Amino acid sequence: MSVWHVTGGRRLEGSVTVQGAKNAALPIMAASVLAPCETELLNVPLLKDVDTTVRILRGLGCAVSRDGDAMTIDSRGLSRAEIPHSLMRELRSSVIFLGALLARCGEARLSMPGGCELGPRPIDLHLSALRALGASIEESGGDLVCRAEKLKGAQIAFPMPSVGATENAMLAACAAEGETVIMNAAREPEIEELQLFLRQLGADVSGAGTPTVTVRGFTSAKRVGHRIMPDRIVASTLLCAAASAGGDVELRGAEPRHFSTVLHSLSECGCDIIERRLSVRLRSGGNLRAPRPVITGPYPAFPTDAQPLMLAACLRAAGTSVFVENVFQNRFRFTEELCRLGARIHTEGRVAVVTGVPALYGAPTVATDLRGGAALIIAGLSAEGRTDILDEGHVSRGYELFDERLRELGAEVMRED
Ligand code: UD1
Secondary structure, eight states: OEEEEEOOOHHHHHEEEOOHHHHHHHHHHTTTTTSOOOOEEEEEEOHHHHHHHHHHHHHHOOEEETTTTTTEEEEETOOOOOOHHHHHHHGGGGGGGHHHHHHHHHHEEEEEEOBTTTTTTOHHHHHHHHTTOOEEEEETTTEEEEEEOOOOOEEOOOSSOHHHHHHHHHHHHSBBBBBBBEESSOOOHHHHHHHHHHHHHHHEEEOOOEEEEEEEEEOOOEEEEOOOOOOOOOOOHHHHHHHHHHEEEEEETTGGGGGHHHHHHHTTTTTEEEEETTTTEEOOSSSOOOSSSSOOTTOOOOOBBGGHHHHHHHSSSSSEEEEESSSSSSOOOEEEEETTTTOEEETTTEEEEOOOOSSBBBOOOEEOOOOHHHHHHHHHSSSSEEEEEEEESSSSTTTTHHHHHHHHTOEEEEEEE
């Protein structure tokens, strides 16, 4: 349990480096067990979810060592294909091990990940993709046992794009005989990143970033090296904070084309944005106006993970800001906490309407989830007085040394454990 103390009213100024992407690192770490080899990763963020994935890898029999942002995974000693319930509960995205273990061992045992703070999180699309590749799946009492003596290439047409299901299908398809075509695949940059990694591992994969991904098996490499891409949601968080508090911030090592929808909305709010390859700079007087409606959806639409951040940035924006959440059913819980600071937010189903207020006032609040917690920090930075955020560890699941990073930009933020 930690408490964030955020004192608002300071402009954010300066330059910071964006951490490696959590949502790229986790599936790549899972992919490292596909074949017996040594994987060297760079720019791995220091996060709770990464720590949990390391524990999963070690539990499977892999040797993992870390030195700062570098990580080596030796999966040659993998001896088990089972993930205990205690670790599954901690990390929903550990379901990506399903495809990787099935490919490596012909078997995977884990428990159903269940719902989360954002509402129900079904994995039916993951399971139907694995079944299409020839896996048999038994579900009983929340446990999943997947088996396949031999995986066979197949045509998989998803009814909707799912990031995790696309990743699981890609991983399992690597070990399948023949060609697999994944249609209506998710197009997120993290899928392209997984393709890059799989190619290094020796996989014949193409099409990531488009709706059709094709996998034609692989011949395993002995050793691979890969640098994790920058985190587009962390970059969006820092920019939303500077936009609403006011400031002049440069993000080094960011990839602006990965979050162009967020940059577009911020510039509609009146921010001045300069994009370069691998950096972006934002200048804001802190006096924003409401952007056009922000409508989340699968990439390349506005990312659902950035919705709470953008909403927090718009609390004092002149006019009415509208947010439509199309990805997760229950992603406005954090708005009740924002209202404690004096924000005016009305939610109805998938829509939230924010009426800009002249000022926010610091108050005690509770982080409801990872991005909801980050939204409270953004709001606290532009509020008068001090905001305390009680956090059960949500924010550190996705942000590396976030208090330090914000202090580098001149913010008054303390984290107490
Ligand atoms: C990933 C990201 C998460 C992000 C989300 C959407 C990781 C580790 N996490 O999560 O941060 O918020 O993408 O961009 O990369 N769905 C089904 N059945 C399934 C799978 C998904 O109905 O079998 C639904 C989900 O309930 C949700 C939608 O599809 O409504 C999108 O989910 P999905 O893209 O799968 O998200 P994740 O991969 O879980």
